Amino acid sequence: MSKKQPAFGEFIREKRLAKGYSLRKFAELIDVSPTYLSLVEQGKVESPPTAERVRRMAEVLGENPDELMSLAGRMPEDLPGIIRSEPEEMPQLLRAAMGLTADQLKALAKHAKKLQKEGH
Amino acid sequence: MAKLPAKVERVPWVTDGSIEAEAETLFALWQKDHGEVAEPPVPVDDMIELQLNMRYEIDDLQKRFGHGDVLGAIWFNEQLIRVDRSLDPVEHPRMLGRYRFTLAHEIGHWQLHRRVFLRDETQMSLTSAADAAAFVCRSTDQAREEVQANTFAAFLLMPRDLIRRAWIKWRGTDDVVCVLDFDASTSPGSVKARQDAAMQRFSKPLAERFHVSAEAMTYRLEALGLLTRDRSLFG
Numbered sequence: 599m600s601k602k603q604p605a606f607g608e609f610i611r612e613k614r615l616a617k618g619y620s621l622r623k624f625a626e627l628i629d630v631s632p633t634y635l636s637l638v639e640q641g642k643v644e645s646p647p648t649a650e651r652v653r654r655m656a657e658v659l660g661e662n663p664d665e666l667m668s669l670a671g672r673m674p675e676d677l678p679g680i681i682r683s684e685p686e687e688m689p690q691l692l693r694a695a696m697g698l699t700a701d702q703l704k705a706l707a708k709h710a711k712k713l714q715k716e717g718h
Numbered sequence: 719m720a721k722l723p724a725k726v727e728r729v730p731w732v733t734d735g736s737i738e739a740e741a742e743t744l745f746a747l748w749q750k751d752h753g754e755v756a757e758p759p760v761p762v763d764d765m766i767e768l769q770l771n772m773r774y775e776i777d778d779l780q781k782r783f784g785h786g787d788v789l790g791a792i793w794f795n796e797q798l799i800r801v802d803r804s805l806d807p808v809e810h811p812r813m814l815g816r817y818r819f820t821l822a823h824e825i826g827h828w829q830l831h832r833r834v835f836l837r838d839e840t841q842m843s844l845t846s847a848a849d850a851a852a853f854v855c856r857s858t859d860q861a862r863e864e865v866q867a868n869t870f871a872a873f874l875l876m877p878r879d880l881i882r883r884a885w886i887k888w889r890g891t892d893d894v895v896c897v898l899d900f901d902a903s904t905s906p907g908s909v910k911a912r913q914d915a916a917m918q919r920f921s922k923p924l925a926e927r928f929h930v931s932a933e934a935m936t937y938r939l940e941a942l943g944l945l946t947r948d949r950s951l952f953g
Contacts, residue, residue, distance in 0.1 A: 615767060615768070618768060620761075620763045620764040620766075620767050620768060620774075621763065621767065621774055621776070622763045622807075622808075623763070623764070625808065626808075631806055631808040631809045632776055632806055632807070632808055633776045633803045633806040633808075633809060636774075636775050636776040636777070637776075637777075639775070640775060640777070642777075
């Protein structure tokens with residue numbers, strides 16, 4: 599079991615209560631059984647919910663899907679494909695970016711977008 | 719003949735009237751904070767988390783307690799209610815009535831018994847293990863606190879005014895229905911069985927709207943004087 603799951607479960611519980619959803623109501627909205635949702639909240643499931651399900655939770659709760667995905671211990675489903683698309687350079691880029699601050703990463707992403715607009 | 723020792727009860731005796739008042743008060747508070755409940759069912763799921771601010775979990779209680787008849791339990795200090803996953807109304811739709819009754823029953827413990835229990839907290843913590851629930855509720859338990867919680871559950875799930883309104887809407891009047899008048903003597907079975915079947919014919923439509931069992935609704939309709947099996951009461 600991922601260490602992140604208890605934090606994820608507790609986060610989901612707090613957010614849905616803040617939105618005024620009971621366990622049963624929220625389970626219905628994300629199309630799972632109340633038992634499954636409760637086990638997720640208690641951090642008692644074998645593996646985290648699927649990426650699609652986490653995305654649906656984020657949508658109903660108005661939370662950032664990538665953030666929720668990471669809290670759940672799930673990698674957003676497009677990332678493995680992106681890394682595989684440039685098997686040498688992409689991991690290099692990620693390793694080089696390790697340790698940068700959030701603001702520096704934002705600046706880097708902005709620069710990457712600019713490069714894309716200008717064409718290769 | 720030797721006298722049986724008096725059973726030691728954990729909670730004081732109270733009248734059904736005061737249990738009904740507790741249930742009505744909670745329902746009134748809910749409506750004040752969340753708007754009128756004009757139509758059944760009474761939202762007991764929501765009440766636990768959004769009105770009483772208690773923690774609510776569905777879990778494998780049979781595994782936790784090591785026997786098969788525990789459907790619900792309450793931990794007063796943790797403000798926590800757990801129900802057994804065999805009652806999940808999505809995984810097991812025919813358990814819906816049982817599920818809701820169990821939730822309402824645990825709410826009953828919270829409303830009726832938490833003061834008694836919390837006063838006893840030091841004593842209890844001496845005798846109970848860390849994970850021991852204050853009340854583990856078995857379907858067969860006839861201890862006073864269990865009977866009181868069942869009474870509370872019926873009052874909460876089937877409030878007097880809501881029942882009367884639903885009955886009038888359905889029947890067009892609040893006249894009492896005596897099942898003897900509807901007993902078709904051609905139908906099979908004993909008199910008692912035929913009466914029970916006739917009673918259920920009248921309680922079932924309302925039971926379905928209130929998300930309770932037909933048995934629970936039959937008791938409630940009898941108690942409210944809307945349904946009876948015995949005409950002599952009025953003769």
